[in-house]
Amino acid sequence: MSENYIYSRPYGEAAFKLASEDKSIENWSIQLAGLSSIVSDPQTIAILSDPKVDNAVALKFLLSFLDDVSDKNFFSFLSLLIETKRIIYMQEIAEIFESLKFKHNNIRVVEVESAHEVSADQLESLTSLLKDKYQSEVKVKVSINKALMAGLKIKSNNEVIDLTIKSRLDQMEQQLII
Numbered sequence: 001m002s003e004n005y006i007y008s009r010p011y012g013e014a015a016f017k018l019a020s021e022d023k024s025i026e027n028w029s030i031q032l033a034g035l036s037s038i039v040s041d042p043q044t045i046a047i048l049s050d051p052k053v054d055n056a057v058a059l060k061f062l063l064s065f066l067d068d069v070s071d072k073n074f075f076s077f078l079s080l081l082i083e084t085k086r087i088i089y090m091q092e093i094a095e096i097f098e099s100l101k102f103k104h105n106n107i108r109v110v111e112v113e114s115a116h117e118v119s120a121d122q123l124e125s126l127t128s129l130l131k132d133k134y135q136s137e138v139k140v141k142v143s144i145n146k147a148l149m150a151g152l153k154i155k156s157n158n159e160v161i162d163l164t165i166k167s168r169l170d171q172m173e174q175q176l177i178i
Contacts, residue, residue, distance in 0.1 A: 112135045
């Protein structure tokens, strides 16, 4: 686990708790995702890290990118991140928040690596199979990895299902060596 996640976890959990109490999880999710993309820009980080830039100015700068700033808890949370210089961990905070949101909504995130493009029908079929397997809603993230040759590698939480040709060839190679 990255050191950034260690610093970010308490803030991500606090954000989720505040959003849950206000029943504004989706709004917070949108705002945090937006700030995450803004703060990931090196020029933005340079501005926010500059000791000459006052916290109030930094807050006003970030708020200028957001659509809805009426939530007082979100405003206070953002102020705290700026004051404690934790704003640079916004991406990790947003990811932790999303993870907690998915857990709260009983949604399992499944990462699928494929050697080739997955069609809409294949994705729908795979999603249905994964819903049955995990007995929950599933959010599938597909990425292409040409090194797999063919097949799929499915990752969810700490479980990996490797159905790739590369994996089978590696197993055969190991058996031949023995």
